Amino acid sequence: MKLIFHGHSCFELVLSTGQVLIFDPFITGNPQSDLTLPHHVDAIFVSHGHAHHVGDMIELSIANQAPIIAVTELANYAEAHGAIAYPMNLGGSASLPFGFVKLMHAQHSSSLTLNGQTHYVGDACGFLIRAEGKTVFYAGDTSNFGDMGLFGKAFDIDVAVLPIGGRFTMGPSEAAMCATRLQAKTVIPVHYNTYDTIRQDPKDLQAKLPTGVVQVLKSGETFNL
Numbered sequence: 001m002k003l004i005f006h007g008h009s010c011f012e013l014v015l016s017t018g019q020v021l022i023f024d025p026f027i028t029g030n031p032q033s034d035l036t037l038p039h040h041v042d043a044i045f046v047s048h049g050h051a052h053h054v055g056d057m058i059e060l061s062i063a064n065q066a067p068i069i070a071v072t073e074l075a076n077y078a079e080a081h082g083a084i085a086y087p088m089n090l091g092g093s094a095s096l097p098f099g100f101v102k103l104m105h106a107q108h109s110s111s112l113t114l115n116g117q118t119h120y121v122g123d124a125c126g127f128l129i130r131a132e133g134k135t136v137f138y139a140g141d142t143s144n145f146g147d148m149g150l151f152g153k154a155f156d157i158d159v160a161v162l163p164i165g166g167r168f169t170m171g172p173s174e175a176a177m178c179a180t181r182l183q184a185k186t187v188i189p190v191h192y193n194t195y196d197t198i199r200q201d202p203k204d205l206q207a208k209l210p211t212g213v214v215q216v217l218k219s220g221e222t223f224n225l
Contacts (some may be wrong), residue, residue, distance in 0.1 A: 001095055001132045001225045003159065005217035006051055007032025008194045011142070012041070015132060021045065021099050021160075023127070023138055026055030032194055034220035038063050043098065046070040047140030048110035052194070053202065061155045063152075069101065075124030077112070084169035091123055096185045100130030104151065110225035134225045137182065141191065142156070144174040146183040158225060160184035167200030172200060174207035187214045188223060195208035 003010045007030050013021040022041045027033050030052070037056060039041040046057050048071075059116050061068050061083035068078045068085050075087035088094060093102040108124035126140040128151075137151065138161045151157070160182050163169035169191055170178060179187045187209065192200040215223050 001134055003136070003149055003161075003188065003217075003225065004158070004224045005188070005190070005219060005221055005223075006030075006035050007164065007219040009047075009161075009190045010035075010055065011138075011188075011190070012134060013129065013131070015098055017098070019043075021098060022060065023047070024055065024140075025060055026052045027059055028056050030055070032219045040064060041047065041066050044068045044095070044139070045104065045127050046074060046078075046140070047126060048108055049112045050110070050141070052095075054112065057141050059139035069096075069127075071103065071110070071125050073120070074110070077119075077121050082109070088180070090123055090159070099129060103130040104128050104137070104139070105108070105145075105147060106140040106199040107145055108143075112169040119134070128155060128157075130155075135223070137184065139159070139163065139178070141169045144170050144178040146181075150185040152181050156193035157182050157184045158191050159186045159188060159223070161188045161190055164189040164200050164202065165192040166200060167197055169198075172202070172204035180208055185213070186223070188217060189214065 009024045019042045023045045072087040075085035079085035104126035106124040106126045111126045127185045129136045147161045162175045202216045
């Protein structure tokens with residue numbers, strides 16, 4: 001299995017079978033993205049309803065006949081716009097063709113602006129994926145909160161993908177505390193430097209955790225699990 005970063009919070013897990021799982025597919029309009037459409041995916045995970053996370057989910061789903069895995073309200077929105085949806089909810093889990101999925105709590109808002117009006121599209125979430133003997137936790141947009149310690153006790157987390165942008169999510173200091181609570185073997189920072197409002201130096205996170213734990217990826221770079 002390999003993890004490929006595509007800028008902002010978008011990344012893919014590519015399995016040994018060739019299956020491609022994409023997370024928060026912000027491609028069009030993403031100044032960091034190395035991807036262009038059309039693009040092959042087998043499943044689409046969307047953590048919440050902000051434009052720079054929802055991104056191209058509907059176009060990708062329709063083009064690839066790939067399910068969008070998301071909280072019920074967001075999944076229903078996607079289905080109403082022609083996508084294939086696989087609705088779940090916080091704390092729920094499922095065994096899918098590529099492995100085990102569990103929706104994890106996150107602390108963040110979730111809405112979409114349509115025709116100038118803001119619409120609630122369910123709670124924000126994170127995803128825990130277990131496939132090919134590895135466990136990946138994508139926290140989504142969130143703060144550091146106490147239950148991260150429970151996640152770390154309940155799951156042997158190989159890779160935690162954590163936001164560090166500050167202002168709208170955790171910053172580097174909070175992400176370091178979160179990583180410690182999760183007991184993650186490897187931490188990959190995301191959701192920073194896309195815009196001036198989330199300008200951060202990932203070295204600040206590296207300095208707060210043991211050497212080698214934090215893997216900083218540029219857009220298009222790969223981490224092998």
